[in-house]
Amino acid sequence: MMNELSGIKKSFYYLLLTLFSVITVFPLIWMFLSSLKTGKEIISIPLTFFPSDPQWGSFAKALELAPFGLYIFNSIVTALAIVLFQIILSSMLSYALTQMDFKGKNILFVSILITYMLPAAATYVPxxxxxxxxxxxxxxxxxxISNIASVFVIFLLRQAFMQVPKELIEAARSEGASDWYILRKVMIPMTKSTIFTVSLISFVQMYNNYLWPSLIVNSQEKYLITVGLNKFFTTQGNFAEQMPLIMAANVLSVLPLLILFFIFHKWFIKGISDTGVKG
Structure with missing residues (x-):
């Protein structure tokens, strides 16, 4: 009887997870299929799920109307640079907060966390x-430069560094290791799962960043993909006729993130489930 109830409970959980998965993935599938439809098919009633005659040329036409390849390149380059600086600076600060003793350490950490409570828009003017x-x-x-500091990254790395066994650090110090050596050879290797996961999360966040880049960038050749998509959306004429092109542009913008997920999803899931300490 207990086994039957356990089986029913598992089946219910699987059904629930399948339902949530379909709900999550459905907008992406709908976006891709809409990029292959005509404008009339997209707005037709009743709605049609599959295109009657796939319009693969929508992708080429969207690339002709706007340099989405350049926008994607700008977003990837800036996101990679931001993540690199965030990991380096956050690792150094997290090491100081967990392994060094100095006056005001707790006050410094609390002050950093308080800034996380501020609305992002409140920092835009200064x-x-x-x-x-x-x-x-x-x-x-x-x-x-305006995104190289991340409270989110600092907090997670600090928590991961706190879980590194103190015996390892004390052993390294007894051998005459410097703080730089301990950070590079002990702390970072022991918390690489957390660092990898945080890097992926930060990369996706910076790739999708819109409001701040739209305020400080005006030249088209320096648009990020989010800004470029918004400009493309607002500058097109007939909305119904241009909808397939807009959907195609959205598919192109999401493609790098999907590729990134399929390549690194095992490491990402491992980093989420891991305690942050390797070994």
Missing amino acids: SYIILARMGLLDTLSGIV
């Missing part, structure tokens, strides 16, 4: 003024 004085408006460098 950040804009700072970038303007540095001459970094309308540059990809401005996007990178």
Whole structure:
């Protein structure tokens, strides 16, 4: 009897997970199929799920109307640069917060967490003024520099560093290892699962960043994919006729993230389930 109830419970969980999975993936499938339809098919009533005659030319036409390849390249490059700086700076700060003793350490950490409570829009005006004085408006460098600090990354790395066995650190210190050596050879290798997961999350977040880049970038050749998509959406004429092109552009913008997920999904899931310490 207990086995039957356990089997029913598992079947219910699987059914529930399948339902949520379908709901999650359905918009992506609908977007892709809509990119292959005509404008009339997209707005037709009743709705049709599959295109009667797939319009593969929508992708080529969308690329002719706007340089989406350049937008995607800008987004990938800036996201990679931001993630690299975030991991380096956050690792250094997290090491100091967990392995060094200095006055005001707890106050410093609490102050960092308090900034996470602030609405992002509240920092836009002072950040804009700072970038303007540095001459970094309308540059990809401005996007990178204004995002190199992440409270989210600092918090997660600090928590991961706290789980590294103190015996390992003390053993390294007894051998005369410096703080730089311990950080590079002990802390980072022991928490690489967490670092990898945080890097992926931060990359996706920066790739999808829209509001801030739209405020500081004006030149088309420096648009990120999010800004380029918005401009493409607002500048097209007849909405119904251009809908397949808009859907095709959205598919192109999502493609790098889907490829990234399929390549690294095993490591991502492992990093989520891991405690943050390897070994």
